[in-house]
Amino acid sequence: MFELIEKSEIFNVHKMVIKAPEIASSIKPGQFVIIMGNEYSERIPITVSDWNTDTGTITLYVLELGISTLELARMKVGDSLYAVTGPLGVPSEIKNYGTVVLGGGCYGIGGIYPIAKACKEAGNKIISIIEARYSSMFYHEKELHAVSDQVLYATSDGSKGKKGKVEDVMGELLEAGVKIDQAFFMGCTQMLERCSEATRPYAIPTKVALNSIMLDGTGMCGACRVSVGGETKFACVDGPEFDGHKVDWKGLNQRKSAYTEQETIVYQSYSH
Amino acid sequence: MELTAKERMAIERHGMAEQPPDLRNRNFEEVPYGYTPEEAVAEAQRCLSCKKMPCISGCPVEVPIPEFIALVAEKKFAEAARLIKTKNVLPAVCGRVCPQETQCEGVCIRGKKDIRQAVAIGNLERFVADYERENNLMEVPRIKDKNGFKVAVIGSGPSGLTVAGDLIKLGYEVTIYEAFHRGGGVLVYGIPEFRMPKKIVEAEIKALEDLGVKIFYNSVIGRLYKVDYLFNIMGFNAVYIGVGAGLPIFLDIPGKNLNGVFSANEYLTRSNLMKSYLFPKYRTPMIVGKKVAVLGGGNVAMDSARTAIRLGAEKVTIVYRRAREQMPARAAEVHHAEEEKIDFRLLSSPVEIYGNEEGWATGMKCQRYELGEPDESGRQRPVPIKDSFFEFECDQVLVSIGGQANPLITSTTPDMKVNKWGYIEVDDWGRTNKEYVYAGGDIVTGAATVISAMGAGRRAAKAIHEDLMKESDETISAGVPKVESAS
Numbered sequence: 050m051f052e053l054i055e056k057s058e059i060f061n062v063h064k065m066v067i068k069a070p071e072i073a074s075s076i077k078p079g080q081f082v083i084i085m086g087n088e089y090s091e092r093i094p095i096t097v098s099d100w101n102t103d104t105g106t107i108t109l110y111v112l113e114l115g116i117s118t119l120e121l122a123r124m125k126v127g128d129s130l131y132a133v134t135g136p137l138g139v140p141s142e143i144k145n146y147g148t149v150v151l152g153g154g155c156y157g158i159g160g161i162y163p164i165a166k167a168c169k170e171a172g173n174k175i176i177s178i179i180e181a182r183y184s185s186m187f188y189h190e191k192e193l194h195a196v197s198d199q200v201l202y203a204t205s206d207g208s209k210g211k212k213g214k215v216e217d218v219m220g221e222l223l224e225a226g227v228k229i230d231q232a233f234f235m236g237c238t239q240m241l242e243r244c245s246e247a248t249r250p251y252a253i254p255t256k257v258a259l260n261s262i263m264l265d266g267t268g269m270c271g272a273c274r275v276s277v278g279g280e281t282k283f284a285c286v287d288g289p290e291f292d293g294h295k296v297d298w299k300g301l302n303q304r305k306s307a308y309t310e311q312e313t314i315v316y317q318s319y320s321h
Numbered sequence: 322m323e324l325t326a327k328e329r330m331a332i333e334r335h336g337m338a339e340q341p342p343d344l345r346n347r348n349f350e351e352v353p354y355g356y357t358p359e360e361a362v363a364e365a366q367r368c369l370s371c372k373k374m375p376c377i378s379g380c381p382v383e384v385p386i387p388e389f390i391a392l393v394a395e396k397k398f399a400e401a402a403r404l405i406k407t408k409n410v411l412p413a414v415c416g417r418v419c420p421q422e423t424q425c426e427g428v429c430i431r432g433k434k435d436i437r438q439a440v441a442i443g444n445l446e447r448f449v450a451d452y453e454r455e456n457n458l459m460e461v462p463r464i465k466d467k468n469g470f471k472v473a474v475i476g477s478g479p480s481g482l483t484v485a486g487d488l489i490k491l492g493y494e495v496t497i498y499e500a501f502h503r504g505g506g507v508l509v510y511g512i513p514e515f516r517m518p519k520k521i522v523e524a525e526i527k528a529l530e531d532l533g534v535k536i537f538y539n540s541v542i543g544r545l546y547k548v549d550y551l552f553n554i555m556g557f558n559a560v561y562i563g564v565g566a567g568l569p570i571f572l573d574i575p576g577k578n579l580n581g582v583f584s585a586n587e588y589l590t591r592s593n594l595m596k597s598y599l600f601p602k603y604r605t606p607m608i609v610g611k612k613v614a615v616l617g618g619g620n621v622a623m624d625s626a627r628t629a630i631r632l633g634a635e636k637v638t639i640v641y642r643r644a645r646e647q648m649p650a651r652a653a654e655v656h657h658a659e660e661e662k663i664d665f666r667l668l669s670s671p672v673e674i675y676g677n678e679e680g681w682a683t684g685m686k687c688q689r690y691e692l693g694e695p696d697e698s699g700r701q702r703p704v705p706i707k708d709s710f711f712e713f714e715c716d717q718v719l720v721s722i723g724g725q726a727n728p729l730i731t732s733t734t735p736d737m738k739v740n741k742w743g744y745i746e747v748d749d750w751g752r753t754n755k756e757y758v759y760a761g762g763d764i765v766t767g768a769a770t771v772i773s774a775m776g777a778g779r780r781a782a783k784a785i786h787e788d789l790m791k792e793s794d795e796t797i798s799a800g801v802p803k804v805e806s807a808s
Contacts, residue, residue: 075545085502091595091605092502117604132502134539264595264605265510267500267541268727270587271569276578281571286729300578303680307580311606 051130070105078163079141085132091117098159110159147230152215157235166196184209216247245293255293342660365393375428381776402453410486416447465492478506480563480762483778498540510594543729562760567727576674581682585721610717617721618648751781
């Protein structure tokens with residue numbers, strides 16, 4: 050079960066193609082899985098970036114961030130993951146919006162792909178904007194190009210595309226008069242907040258895929274709770290996508306930092 | 322040697338030896354050690370074998386209590402366990418977690434004057450089940466020939482395990498779908514090791530697997546497969562929904578989203594299922610507060626408070642709106658919590674959680690209550706006392722005030738009726754309005770006990786058997802082959 054079929058590394062992001070035929074045949078764009086590398090691991094929510102019903106595989110891009118993701122990164126082709134649970138979360142709403150901007154950073158570069166693909170098939174014009182520190186940190190580009198009318202880049206060092214972030218590239222489009230009917234963003238919380246603030250003045254409907262701390266993924270524990278428009282929502286069952294203009298970003302960031310101390314302890318205790 | 326009633330009456334109740342409080346509050350080992358065979362026999366001799374047998378009707382699954390106790394008195398321990406299992410498939414579990422004082426022991430004739438002198442039925446149940454398991458005397462029950470029907474059970478908690486156990490013996494092919502990576506439901510994620518050792522749950526699940534029950538873990542029904550898919554594509558003939566606990570409720574007071582404020586579900590799931598009490602060997606982190614406030618008065622609140630003490634909290638305070646007698650927790654758990662020096666602030670309810678600039682909880686303001694007129698449940702209603710407040714410091718708050726229905730299955734099965742709170746509507750036998758779909762346990766009743774969930778599972782298994790056999794008879798009389806191969 051859950052054999053690792055293919056693995057590669059793009060800086061600190063690890064591509065993992067995993068055998069999970071039941072999930073591959075039932076997953077929809079915007080959904081995620083919760084994985085455990087071994088029986089001691091944390092349960093980690095990961096967006097599914099691609100899947101193939103013929104081979105019965107799902108593709109994940111795992112950001113190496115703490116001990117459990119480090120252990121995942123050390124796994125080899127042929128090893129099996131201890132647990133892969135999914136699909137989880139409410140699928141993205143796919144329909145013909147008109148022009149859709151998809152902004153992705155970090156694991157979201159791969160994560161926006163299924164949404165872009167489905168939106169393209171629904172007849173939308175797709176503008177994908179992806180950001181990274183350096184040009185060599187991009188991945189899953191060929192696939193993204195295949196489903197996008199335009200793929201635009203932003204890098205911190207200016208080595209590819211515009212020097213800056215997703216919202217800078219999007220800002221240029223908006224200034225040039227491009228009409229955006231719907232925006233989706235996926236990446237770190239700071240990026241989601243910045244991008245949501247950038248679309249707010251233009252009143253562009255904005256969906257953000259939140260990556261809050263999760264445990265069970267079925268709504269039972271409330272670890273992933275976030276305030277959206279003043280209401281408590283659970284990212285695992287009500288999300289992961291929410292209206293970016295209504296999310297309480299301060300509260301979300303605060304909750305995400307809760308375990309930093311413990312995470313440092315366990316990381317330091319790991320014998321490299 | 323037969324004892325006279327007078328001689329039986331003269332025997333005092335045998336308590337179970339326990340880890341002393343100042344030792345156990347630093348470990349996760351089980352608190353009571355269990356009876357020795359001698360203690361069990363002596364305790365069994367206290368039963369008067371009275372004619373009325375009120376204990377049987379006090380038991381939600383009607384275990385033949387006087388009969389099994391008579392076997393204990395004759396030192397036929399494994400036989401006693403097997404007799405219990407004709408009515409209750411999980412005696413090692415129920416002996417530990419049933420609220421006996423409100424069920425079998427609560428109506429025991431020997432406890433009429435003083436409930437503490439009732440026959441220790443729960444202790445005896447636990448003893449015989451442990452004896453059978455530890456001495457490898459568990460028998461594989463006889464199983465009827467396969468009848469060709471396939472039943473899907475959603476959730477491997479107490480009710481799901483009961484349904485699976487009953488139906489596999491009747492010849493059904495049974496498949497359990499469990500959302501987590503381990504089976505047992507609340508027995509593994511909710512109830513701590515010191516009250517419900519996980520090796521017991523594992524043994525029960527293995528016993529079911531040995532009988533041929535298939536268990537698929539990591540399978541969240543409603544997302545992975547919808548209920549109709551289980552019928553139409555997977556070829557199941559009946560589906561039992563026993564998905565248990567719902568979404569936690571957080572008090573709607575200022576500070577509810579501060580860091581350090583947890584649902585008890587999260588806190589216990591981290592510690593029990595993910596074994597964060599063994600952090601960092603197990604990687605899931607746990608925040609260990611120094612001064613911990615626990616809100617609520619049920620078993621989950623007691624479990625949370627006692628977990629916090631074991632993880633090293635300096636002070637743990639339970640805040641509960643009503644009085645001690647009205648706490649829904651098992652008497653033994655409240656007693657153990659008190660022994661472990663957990664502080665109780667009764668007739669109190671929080672009105673605000675204070676936080677610091679970094680967004681962490683630092684303290685709590687509570688209002689004092691008094692008991693007023695009885696409400697619909699017959700319990701005296703707690704009434705706030707005007708202008709009577711107190712404050713105390715706490716850096717962690719564990720909220721254990723109940724939950725609401727989990728919508729994962731109900732929202733993806735729109736033709737199945739739910740009540741206004743989102744719990745599934747069923748008849749007395751667990752039948753939903755949707756044909757061949759049954760439900761039981763917390764997803765029907767809201768938070769309740771392990772044994773009531775097992776009782777619901779037992780009734781649903783009967784209903785499933787009855788309904789499918791009826792269908793089978795009808796197909797025979799219509800001249801159609803008895804069993805269609807499900808593919």
